Amino acid sequence: MASTATAALSLRLFAAKLPFPRRPSRPPPLLLSPPSSAKPISFQRIATAQPPPPPPPPRASSSPSPAQLQPIEDLPPNLRSIVALFQSVPDPKSKYQQLLFYGKNLKPLDQAFKTRDNKVEGCVSQVWVRALLDSDRNVVFEADSDSVLTKGLAALLVQGLSGSPADEIVRVSPDFVTLLGLQQSLTPSRNNGFLNMLKLMQKKALMLAAGAESNGNGAVPAGEAKDVGIGMNSDTGVNRSSVSESDVDGGREVSVEKSNLEVDEVDSESSLGSRGQRIRERLEKELSPIELRVEDVSYQHAGHAGVRGSDGETHFNLRVVSKEFEGKSLVKRHRLIYDLLQEELQSGLHALSIVAKTPAES
Amino acid sequence: MRMTMAMEGAALKLAPPGPFRPNSALALASAAASSSSSRASFRRLSSSAAASSSSSVLADSDPSASGSLSLGHLTRPDFPILHQEVNGSKLVYLDNAATSQKPSSVLKAVLEYYEAYNSNVHRGIHFLSVRATDEYELARKKVAQFINAGESRDIIFTRNATEAINLVAHSWGLSNLKPEDEIVLTIAEHHSAIVPWQIVSKKTGAILKFVDLDGGEVPDVSKLRGMLSKKTKLVVVHHVSNMLASILPIEDIVQWAHDVQAKVLVDACQSVPHMAVDVKALDVDFLVASSHKMCGPTGIGFLYGKSELLTSMPPFLGGGEMIADVFLDHSTYAEPPSRFEAGTPAIGEAIGLGAAIDYLSEIGMQKIHDYEMELANYLYESLQSVPSVRIYGPKPSRNINRAALCSFNVEGLHPTDIATILDQQHGVAIRSGHHCAQPLHRYLGISASARASLYFYNTKEDVDNFIEALNSTVNFFNTYK
Numbered sequence: 100m101a102s103t104a105t106a107a108l109s110l111r112l113f114a115a116k117l118p119f120p121r122r123p124s125r126p127p128p129l130l131l132s133p134p135s136s137a138k139p140i141s142f143q144r145i146a147t148a149q150p151p152p153p154p155p156p157p158r159a160s161s162s163p164s165p166a167q168l169q170p171i172e173d174l175p176p177n178l179r180s181i182v183a184l185f186q187s188v189p190d191p192k193s194k195y196q197q198l199l200f201y202g203k204n205l206k207p208l209d210q211a212f213k214t215r216d217n218k219v220e221g222c223v224s225q226v227w228v229r230a231l232l233d234s235d236r237n238v239v240f241e242a243d244s245d246s247v248l249t250k251g252l253a254a255l256l257v258q259g260l261s262g263s264p265a266d267e268i269v270r271v272s273p274d275f276v277t278l279l280g281l282q283q284s285l286t287p288s289r290n291n292g293f294l295n296m297l298k299l300m301q302k303k304a305l306m307l308a309a310g311a312e313s314n315g316n317g318a319v320p321a322g323e324a325k326d327v328g329i330g331m332n333s334d335t336g337v338n339r340s341s342v343s344e345s346d347v348d349g350g351r352e353v354s355v356e357k358s359n360l361e362v363d364e365v366d367s368e369s370s371l372g373s374r375g376q377r378i379r380e381r382l383e384k385e386l387s388p389i390e391l392r393v394e395d396v397s398y399q400h401a402g403h404a405g406v407r408g409s410d411g412e413t414h415f416n417l418r419v420v421s422k423e424f425e426g427k428s429l430v431k432r433h434r435l436i437y438d439l440l441q442e443e444l445q446s447g448l449h450a451l452s453i454v455a456k457t458p459a460e461s
Numbered sequence: 462m463r464m465t466m467a468m469e470g471a472a473l474k475l476a477p478p479g480p481f482r483p484n485s486a487l488a489l490a491s492a493a494a495s496s497s498s499s500r501a502s503f504r505r506l507s508s509s510a511a512a513s514s515s516s517s518v519l520a521d522s523d524p525s526a527s528g529s530l531s532l533g534h535l536t537r538p539d540f541p542i543l544h545q546e547v548n549g550s551k552l553v554y555l556d557n558a559a560t561s562q563k564p565s566s567v568l569k570a571v572l573e574y575y576e577a578y579n580s581n582v583h584r585g586i587h588f589l590s591v592r593a594t595d596e597y598e599l600a601r602k603k604v605a606q607f608i609n610a611g612e613s614r615d616i617i618f619t620r621n622a623t624e625a626i627n628l629v630a631h632s633w634g635l636s637n638l639k640p641e642d643e644i645v646l647t648i649a650e651h652h653s654a655i656v657p658w659q660i661v662s663k664k665t666g667a668i669l670k671f672v673d674l675d676g677g678e679v680p681d682v683s684k685l686r687g688m689l690s691k692k693t694k695l696v697v698v699h700h701v702s703n704m705l706a707s708i709l710p711i712e713d714i715v716q717w718a719h720d721v722q723a724k725v726l727v728d729a730c731q732s733v734p735h736m737a738v739d740v741k742a743l744d745v746d747f748l749v750a751s752s753h754k755m756c757g758p759t760g761i762g763f764l765y766g767k768s769e770l771l772t773s774m775p776p777f778l779g780g781g782e783m784i785a786d787v788f789l790d791h792s793t794y795a796e797p798p799s800r801f802e803a804g805t806p807a808i809g810e811a812i813g814l815g816a817a818i819d820y821l822s823e824i825g826m827q828k829i830h831d832y833e834m835e836l837a838n839y840l841y842e843s844l845q846s847v848p849s850v851r852i853y854g855p856k857p858s859r860n861i862n863r864a865a866l867c868s869f870n871v872e873g874l875h876p877t878d879i880a881t882i883l884d885q886q887h888g889v890a891i892r893s894g895h896h897c898a899q900p901l902h903r904y905l906g907i908s909a910s911a912r913a914s915l916y917f918y919n920t921k922e923d924v925d926n927f928i929e930a931l932n933s934t935v936n937f938f939n940t941y942k
Binding site for chain 2: 191192195196199200203223224225245246247248249282290
């Protein structure tokens, strides 16, 4: 009864995380069986023994199979959270609402920057993208469009990629968009606004990193141009620290980012409400994690209807590193967490986005 | 017996209501195809009901109720592709100006060609190739008859209308245009009717002149007349506009052009599929159309040209089939149409086009046109009722007919957003963009528009579904403003 309800809820949430580029309204019936070929790629476990093949420089492919999708850990952290957010939104209509919400909050682009150079090629709607470097030499984007759906996608990319170093941006494969469940095509064509937007952003990031000025703002010192190793980085590894080791210039940016992240963590955690605190306590007690991050992202879901009527604390991102997960499949780990948080799930907690690792994996 | 009478009852119902009479160009054009052939087609329709698959629903329906079945309902069963779901909703296909769907009889004809007698044409002596050649040339004859061309050899098969216009531009244009010669076009022309002439005018020094729209949002016909002079060598106009839905008085334009010794090329892509077009009555010099917009396969289209023009034109593409004798240092060329059909043609597709013409003729172009006029008005009125909508092109009236399509915008919304949600949430297929008419959009001051376009297998229910979906879509976006 209670447990089956939870199981049903967790099944539904779990199922929603699977990529199904064809029919997102009817999730595949998967689920408690250990993942065989139907690996839930959102939290794909990457074998440390053998590094995955290097994600190729961004190319479009239609409907990549789960095995080929770029591991989610390789995406810039902001983009990762956006993907997680969309995955926890169940139905297509709400996803569109969420997209519109993003677009609405996108800072409008100054008319002065709506230039030919900044325009995304394509014949259906008008999209402009502007790129500049911030004080840490990370790329920051601004964008605009006359189509609200495209603006939503632009907002997603702006938010997901801004603040990342150029080499990381360039490594992002467009495949991640299938995880959003928006039926966004990956077929290259002049009509594919999303693909063309991403390509332009990556091209501009590349140009910035190489020292070219894309909009006349702030020259990048020429000496730093050489070692960014864009798209050629074969040692992607499991976590970000190994990335930083192999990439001379990237290292600096990564560590800067990490500290930014930590700052964010502290901020979001210090403002955890009562439910957030309860979640934290419960997980700490039962799992003795060596690392635990609880992030309240309910505000990001203010846009879609599923949340209306509740008073916040509905969506959380969890990152748990614990010995308790050893020997357990990903599905089992998630079940474990859901079981521990049963009460919350029954009293208004809407969705969890979980990263569950053993100490060896983290 | 009862079937026939019921069908005639249905025919009466389908005649257009009072105020909307076909305009003069159409009346003349359809004179050939009017009463006698439509009666014959009704008889054919009812007698074939029992036997053929082309109108199978008649056999099953209650004869007394068949009077209330529209042409759309009657023909829908012939189009397998229409019966599917997309994104969880029933498909409502409203993008016919982009391409039409194909009835089973056309699909069968193409399949049968490949299964039973596929063989290269004009070259062989053996049984299969003789049969293929016969069917291919029969298709050519069907096209000629369909547009009342008189001679089969005045029909040249091309890949599509775009290629046909390029053929005229490169073959006739390059050898007939001199510096300061003028070509008159409208700003509402499809890119395929503009770009080849831009290319050729660069090479020859000819000048392109464009007619813009009048207050009724149709190309200004009197301005067009005023633009004609003895410098004009060619007038390039559409018959029916794929964006404005307006219909031009081709007969008049041809007369004015001939008065100044100019030739006329008519882009009939949006007219030939929807009404009877008579090239003799219109007296056009060149006319182009594509098979895929008239229930035929893609990959085939045709150019009609007056015999004396075609015989004087140099080749377009060179190669096999279009030659008479080939030496190392020169070759001599075949007579039209072969002169302009280099290489192996799209044989199966041409035969498919022939089958499409059979299908359309069996229904009768007048009947199709009358039904579409009804649908056109219904679509326009229904769309007008959507708040903040802006439909482009003329308002239908006593004297002005619109084709069964509407390009439109909803204030404050981008057409792509509308089209996306219509597709994703409602299964309604429309088009959004500039519809290969950028100059027209620029003139109207818009970057893009949405367009719903119908064909005879659409029904009023399709229009209702579209409008309902559109209202729902507009609400969806407005709640996020």
